[in-house]
Each structure stands twice: as structure tokens, then as C-alpha cells.
Amino acid sequence: MAVRVALAAAAAVTKERLMILRRLYLSVFLLAFAGFxxxxxxxxxxxxxxxxxxxxxxVEIDGPSILVRKKVGKSVSLVGNYYIDMVTSASIDxxxxxxxxxxxxxxxxxxxxxxxxxxxxxxxxxSSEESDYDAATYSFSVSQxxxxxxxxxxxxxxxxxDLVRRSDDPxxxxxxxxxxxxxxxxxxxxxxxxxxxxxxxxxxEGYLNNPYRSVRYADSGSALGYSFEPELYPxxxxxxxxxxxxxxxxxxxxxxxxxxxxxxxTWDIEGHTGSLTYIHPWxxxxxxxxxxxxxxxxAHFYSDLFSRSEATNFRGRDKELSALTSYTVKLKAAYELxxxxxxxxxxxxxxxxxxxxxxxxxxxxxxxxxxxxxxxxSEPLYQLDADIFQIFFSFWY
Amino acid sequence: MTMNIRSIARIxxxxxxxxxxxxxxxxxxxxxxxERDKLADPIMALDADAVSTSYIQHVYESREGARGGExxxxxxxxxx
Numbered sequence: 001m002a003v004r005v006a007l008a009a010a011a012a013v014t015k016e017r018l019m020i021l022r023r024l025y026l027s028v029f030l031l032a033f034a035g036f037x038x039x040x041x042x043x044x045x046x047x048x049x050x051x052x053x054x055x056x057x058x059v060e061i062d063g064p065s066i067l068v069r070k071k072v073g074k075s076v077s078l079v080g081n082y083y084i085d086m087v088t089s090a091s092i093d094x095x096x097x098x099x100x101x102x103x104x105x106x107x108x109x110x111x112x113x114x115x116x117x118x119x120x121x122x123x124x125x126x127s128s129e130e131s132d133y134d135a136a137t138y139s140f141s142v143s144q145x146x147x148x149x150x151x152x153x154x155x156x157x158x159x160x161x162d163l164v165r166r167s168d169d170p171x172x173x174x175x176x177x178x179x180x181x182x183x184x185x186x187x188x189x190x191x192x193x194x195x196x197x198x199x200x201x202x203x204x205e206g207y208l209n210n211p212y213r214s215v216r217y218a219d220s221g222s223a224l225g226y227s228f229e230p231e232l233y234p235x236x237x238x239x240x241x242x243x244x245x246x247x248x249x250x251x252x253x254x255x256x257x258x259x260x261x262x263x264x265x266t267w268d269i270e271g272h273t274g275s276l277t278y279i280h281p282w283x284x285x286x287x288x289x290x291x292x293x294x295x296x297x298x299a300h301f302y303s304d305l306f307s308r309s310e311a312t313n314f315r316g317r318d319k320e321l322s323a324l325t326s327y328t329v330k331l332k333a334a335y336e337l338x339x340x341x342x343x344x345x346x347x348x349x350x351x352x353x354x355x356x357x358x359x360x361x362x363x364x365x366x367x368x369x370x371x372x373x374x375x376x377x378s379e380p381l382y383q384l385d386a387d388i389f390q391i392f393f394s395f396w397y
Numbered sequence: 398m399t400m401n402i403r404s405i406a407r408i409x410x411x412x413x414x415x416x417x418x419x420x421x422x423x424x425x426x427x428x429x430x431x432e433r434d435k436l437a438d439p440i441m442a443l444d445a446d447a448v449s450t451s452y453i454q455h456v457y458e459s460r461e462g463a464r465g466g467e468x469x470x471x472x473x474x475x476x477x
Binding site: 048050052054065067081083147148149150180182184186188189190191192194196198199200201202239241242243245247249253254255261262263265267269271273279281286294296298299320321324326354356358360362384386388390392394 | 424425426427428429430432433435436438439440441443446447448449452453456457459460461462463464465466467468
């Protein structure tokens with residue numbers, strides 16, 4: 001490199017000076033706009049206030065989420081998040097085997113990033129509390145930037161310690177332990193193309209089934225022709241997933257992203273997920289459109305209708321474990337309220353508001369809609385439609 | 398014919414060996430820092446809105462049987 005620079009300098013001093021000026025100009029430009037994923041840079045100081053609403057399949061979940069991130073000195077960045085789900089549920093499972101309910105889930109997390117040279121270390125603690133479920137997750141990851149900051153390698157580990165309870169039985173308590181291992185590579189491929197490859201293994205051990213959910217079995221003694229009994233899942237589950245994303249800067253100022261994920265686990269669920277995203281800025285707006293497709297096979301112990309009571313060692317009728325196909329269309333608009341041009345609002349340098357709508361549709365291949373009250377075996381397959389709305393304000397300081 | 402296949406195999410092995418040796422040397426970044434202005438554009442940020450992304454990942458994990466492999470931090474689920 002030095003030889004090449006020397007030769008270039010000897011050949012054309014003027015050209016070299018122009019190159020240096022160009023580099024300086026672009027360095028300033030990069031410092032102004034970078035901050036997210038390039039090497040050796042801590043995340044920006046930023047706060048987000050979000051409201052979310054999920055409405056579909058008889059379930060309504062809404063609440064706020066607040067995330068604040070702030071640097072402390074030059075090498076540490078702290079982050080905190082507080083999140084609430086307020087749930088009103090009369091889902092297909094609840095309607096057919098239980099009673100509608102309301103509940104609240106509160107989650108908070110604290111984390112820190114420590115930057116040393118080209119290495120970033122992150123620790124995070126997350127706590128989630130419901131009336132009948134507590135979850136604690138401890139995570140650690142380390143990222144190393146390499147090859148002139150073209151490559152970022154990240155290794156991660158997380159440990160989950162959950163406690164499952166029943167609201168109608170104060171003596172019921174079961175443990176669930178989770179361990180998550182991940183490795184990811186983010187790679188700049190060309191001046192216009194960045195990609196990331198992530199591999200993640202998750203192992204669960206403990207009480208994995210839902211204590212309220214039931215399976216259906218054929219029962220000639222019942223007026224409906226079937227009855228219900230509690231689910232019984234295996235006590236372990238290990239899943240592997242690999243995901244590849246690539247984002248390309250188009251010849252005009254817009255970007256396109258493709259993503260694919262392959263998933264497989266020890267319950268015989270195999271899934272393929274793909275999505276295509278288009279991002280288009282216009283004046284102070286940024287518009288995003290996305291289509292996502294997911295297809296999976298069902299768990300080996302899943303059945304919509306078991307032949308008899310206790311027909312198999314393990315049994316489940318959780319519709320998420322059925323073979324299914326889901327489609328999502330996402331529309332998002334973001335508006336820059338305050339641009340990063342020096343006209344600050346006090347200590348706030350930049351601000352934006354974003355709104356997004358996800359339209360989710362799920363076709364279940366093996367989960368009957370029992371509310372149709374059709375003769376056993378001829379019930380229609382269930383379909384889920386859900387609207388997921390988010391609005392959030394972001395502030396940089 | 399057999400010789401030809403063996404020769405091709407030897408050439409391929411030699412090429413792999415040389416490529417392996419070259420991998421041990423310093424790698425020149427083929428996209429220079431001053432060529433990354435487009436990659437630094439906010440529209441190229443892979444996870445521009447972490448608070449929104451983690452929420453929607455949570456929704457998908459609750460509605461589908463698959464999980465992980467998407468990068469980003471995990472967290473307590475509480476999907477009971």
C-alpha cells in the first residue's frame with residue numbers, strides 16, 4: 001500500500017492532494033452519519049418511545065416501550081428498555097377450552113457496551129414478569145472488526161432462567177432453562193452491498209408446554225365426538241437456525257434488502273422464511289415496504305385430533321406447532337422532525353417519528369376451527385389475520 | 398483420460414494451496430473507508446430501529462414455531 005501511495009505521489013502530486021482532501025471530506029461525512037454497524041464505534045446516544053398494538057384472532061395486546069441509550073466516557077455505552085404488554089385474550093384456544101382473560105406483562109432490561117480498540121463487548125440482563133410466568137435472561141457477546149473494518153465477527157451467549165406457574169394453582173411451579181449460542185458475520189461486499197450471516201443454536205430444558213392448553217382426542221362418549229386433555233411436551237428442545245441478509249444501495253438513493261432463514265429443531269419443525277424489503281427516502285420522509293413469507297412443518301407430537309386419550313407419549317395442539325404458512329405485508333413511513341443540521345432542540349440534535357403497519361395472515365395446515373361447530377373431521381381449517389401497529393418517536397442527543 | 402483428471406486435480410490442489418497461503422498474508426480492504434459513503438447512509442442501516450425490530454421479532458416467535466437466526470439481541474419471552 002505504502003509503495004503504491006509513494007508511486008502515485010511521485011507520478012501525480014496534485015492528484016494525491018485531491019485524494020487526501022476527498023478522504024478528509026468523506027471522513028467528516030462518515031463521522032456525521034455512521035455510528036451503527038461499522039467497526040470500533042459505539043451505538044449513537046438515542047431514545048425511543050414506542051406504542052404497539054397487536055389486534056387479531058380475538059387477541060388484543062398493546063402497550064408502550066421506552067428505550068434509552070447513552071455513552072459514558074469514550075468507551076462505554078449504557079442501554080435501558082422498559083416494555084409493557086397489556087393482553088386481552090379471547091383467542092381460538094381460549095374460546096374452545098378456557099375463559100377469556102386479561103393480564104399484563106412487564107419487561108425491563110439493562111445493558112452495557114464496552115469498546116476497546118476493534119473489539120466491542122456487550123452484557124445485558126432482561127427481566128420479564130407476568131402473573132404466571134417469570135423470565136430472566138443474561139446475555140454476553142463480543143464483536144471483533146477485521147480486515148479494514150469490512151468484516152465484523154460476533155459471538156454471543158445467553159442464559160435464560162424461567163419460572164412457569166398457573167394462576168389457578170398457587171402450588172404449581174416449574175423451571176425452564178434456556179441457552180442460546182450465536183455466531184454472526186457482517187460483511188461489506190462492495191461499495192453498495194452489505195450482508196450478514198447469523199447462526200444460532202437454542203436449547204431448552206424444563207417445562208415447555210403451556211399449563212392451560214389442551215389437546216383434542218376422539219371420544220365417542222362425548223356429544224361432540226371429542227374431548228380435551230392437558231398437553232404433554234418433551235422436556236427438551238434444541239433448534240438451529242441460519243439466516244442470511246443482504247442490503248443493496250440502488251443506483252438512485254434507495255435500498256433493497258433480501259433475507260432468508262432456515263430453521264430446524266429436534267421436534268421435527270423445519271421452517272423456511274424469506275423476505276424482500278424496499279426503502280425509499282423522499283424529502284424528509286423515508287418509506288419502507290416489505291413482504292415476508294414463512295412456511296414450516298409441524299412438530300412430531302402435534303395432532304389436531306388424537307385417536308384416543310393418552311394416545312402418544314407426547315402430545316400437543318398448540319397451533320404454532322402445526323404445519324403453517326404465514327404472509328406479512330409491512331408498510332412504514334418515517335418523518336424527520338429535526339434534521340442533524342445544527343438547529344438543535346436544546347440537547348436534542350435530531351428527531352423523527354415513525355409509524356408502521358404489519359398485516360399478518362396465517363394459514364394453518366392442520367388446526368381446525370372448532371368454533372364452526374361442524375361434525376368431527378369436517379371442521380374448516382383455522383386462519384388468523386392480525387394487524388400490528390407501531391408508532392414511535394426517536395431522539396438523538 | 399485418467400491422467401487428465403489427475404492433472405486437473407493436482408492443479409486444483411496446487412491452486413487451493415496457493416490460495417491458502419495467500420489467506421495467511423495481510424488482506425487489503427477492497428472497499429476503502431472513503432468509498433463507504435453509501436453504506437453509511439441511514440437507509441443502509443441493517444437494524445436502524447432496535448426497539449421496533451425486537452418487538453416484531455417477539456410477535457413472530459409467538460405466532461410461529463421458528464426462532465433465532467436473525468441477529469440482534471434476544472430477551473425474555475414470556476409467551477405463555
